Amino acid sequence: MNEPVEGQRVESRPSAEQLPAVFAGFYDEHSRVIYYLTLRYLGDPQKAEDATHDVFLKAFQRFDQFRGEASVRSWLYRIAINHCQNLCQSWHNRNIFANSDDAVWENSAARTDSPLRVLETKELGQRIQKALNELSDEYRLLLLLVADQEMSYDEIGAVVGQSTDAVRGKLHRARKSFAAHFDKSK
Amino acid sequence: MKQQSKLTAKQEQTVEPQLQAKAGHEFQNSDELLRFDAEQTVVPPEIAARLERSVQKIAPKKSSGWFARIFGGNNL
Numbered sequence: 001m002n003e004p005v006e007g008q009r010v011e012s013r014p015s016a017e018q019l020p021a022v023f024a025g026f027y028d029e030h031s032r033v034i035y036y037l038t039l040r041y042l043g044d045p046q047k048a049e050d051a052t053h054d055v056f057l058k059a060f061q062r063f064d065q066f067r068g069e070a071s072v073r074s075w076l077y078r079i080a081i082n083h084c085q086n087l088c089q090s091w092h093n094r095n096i097f098a099n100s101d102d103a104v105w106e107n108s109a110a111r112t113d114s115p116l117r118v119l120e121t122k123e124l125g126q127r128i129q130k131a132l133n134e135l136s137d138e139y140r141l142l143l144l145l146v147a148d149q150e151m152s153y154d155e156i157g158a159v160v161g162q163s164t165d166a167v168r169g170k171l172h173r174a175r176k177s178f179a180a181h182f183d184k185s186k
Numbered sequence: 187m188k189q190q191s192k193l194t195a196k197q198e199q200t201v202e203p204q205l206q207a208k209a210g211h212e213f214q215n216s217d218e219l220l221r222f223d224a225e226q227t228v229v230p231p232e233i234a235a236r237l238e239r240s241v242q243k244i245a246p247k248k249s250s251g252w253f254a255r256i257f258g259g260n261n262l
Binding site: 020023027031032033035036039040045049052053056057060061121124125128143144146147148149174175178179182 | 217219228229230234241244
């Protein structure tokens, strides 16, 4: 595990020589949550792979713009959300999710120990994706952010540009809606 | 502050309906289900390799070999 960053914040700006090591530490620490957000937001493993690559490349290019006022994770989430929203706008459709067939999902990596486990995890992932796809972009995004245990309501609010109370209220409705759609997907 | 918000989140989750999945797992709420899903998700290793190549294109002197050195993968 690389630890060029202490906690979630950059205490001091790294030099040009230090930047690669610092950035590799960011990737090591945050790539899972960014990949998961892009995977479930976009609904397509290949597009999530591309998006995760693009998000971290943007972060590398823009590192001099990172002021350290928010956590690195919040900063990366903002880049990821903007990137995903731009992608969705440029695609001009929501039908992209309906085209995610089994062949695509079979290429999605899952941490599993046995064939049965593979089947179970894939099926569960498909049900989750179907339920998420039924939600508005806003609800889907809030649920994915709150699934990250390191993100408080305050931080989520800062990332999506809403008050903590608004986040709390919308999350309550998003959870209920997700649960209803998830149960329907049995 | 952060802990307080999380405590509130947990309290709110208790009123959410339980979610049952066919796989035999039972989840108390949607947050727990999505956290489980996130934990099962593995980042494709190809992304790190692509990222290193991309970074080398824009900053060859700064980045040469650093991803491979840091992550220790021969294929990175």
